Amino acid sequence: MVSTLLEVLVSTLLVFGGFFALVGSWGLTRMPSLMTRLHGPTKVTTLGVGSCLIASVIFFPAFKGAWSAHELLITLFLFLTAPISANMIAKAHLHRQGRGIDPNPMDDIAAGLPETGVGSGWATFEGEDSEKLDLNR
Template identity: 80%
Template sequence: MDAGPVEILISAILVIGGFFALVGSWGLARMPSLMTRLHGPTKVTTLGVGSCLIASMIYFPAMQGTYSAHELLITLFLFLTAPITANMIAKAHLHRQGRAIDPNPMDDIAEGLPPTGVGTGWATFEGQHRDPADPPR
């Protein structure tokens, strides 16, 4: 029995999704610091899982004759929550570390983060304006 064009399309999307998931997982394991490790699961692996879900969205109507919105909802939820989660993890890491960040040999940041304050562009630290002599709140 010959594979139709839909089966070839589904197979190609699954292989591409598996490749993205593999590369994202490898990046998560091999990157040197938390800030660089965030890219693997939030960007590349999200594309891998999203590709597998899209292949499932194509398979069931084309082969089984049934349609379900579950895969579409999971894909939308994944694409909406992964970047927000990464942003929150990065902000929490910056605030936990203060001005010292993870050492990363790929960065040229040896002295820590650039100066913060109004107009410097570091939005996560913009609200922290107090005199160092004041007691903590």
Template identity: 70%
Template sequence: MAVIAEILIAALIVLGGAFALIGSWGLARLPSLMTRLHGPTKATTLGVGSCLVASMIYFPFLGGTWSAHELLITLFLFITAPVSANLIAKAHLHRQRTNTDVEPMDGVRDALPEPGGDTEWATFGVDRAEGR
């Protein structure tokens, strides 16, 4: 059983390192903020999560006691990463809409309604009846 656990731990650490490397590379190389969000929120989250799961498996097999710290960190990471990415994306879209200094995404500025009125900024108050 110890050999299987060692193989599983090694595989999870290598997989986690690969995901973290790919996510970091995507963060550094992708061109815009909206595409750059995918690196840390998806790949790096999976990389850190798999390293934490490997740690959860390693310590009980080492002879120590099981601790819930790694599990809680993993759950917190998987819950907060998508929420923070969503808020960053909404803030970027709002800033892009209200600030003319920011470069617009491929024709998105033309598709958004004019500022003002009773619209909510989270959805930009898109009127589905007008076909916008």
């Protein structure tokens, strides 16, 4: 009874993970701009791969009798690094957006970003040298 329940749990996690990995990969290829394409690999695919790794964490101790922390560490690393890398890619994209790179018509920023500087609300552009930053060159 317990092994059947564990088999169903592992199978469900694998199917769940495969589905989300597929949807995330599809979103990565089908979204119109870089900022929308970030959602596929950083949110959905991370959930899918994490689900497959959790299934592996459950499977090996339950059926093979060997426990390993590798899958758990990979899952932890994945869930920590995906949002950080997405944030860095988004910041780099925002800094280069004023040069006409990859505008998304749905964002209403095809003509460029709003004014930057102290008090403008764009935290990535605020600082001591914000007056020196010229995005329209």
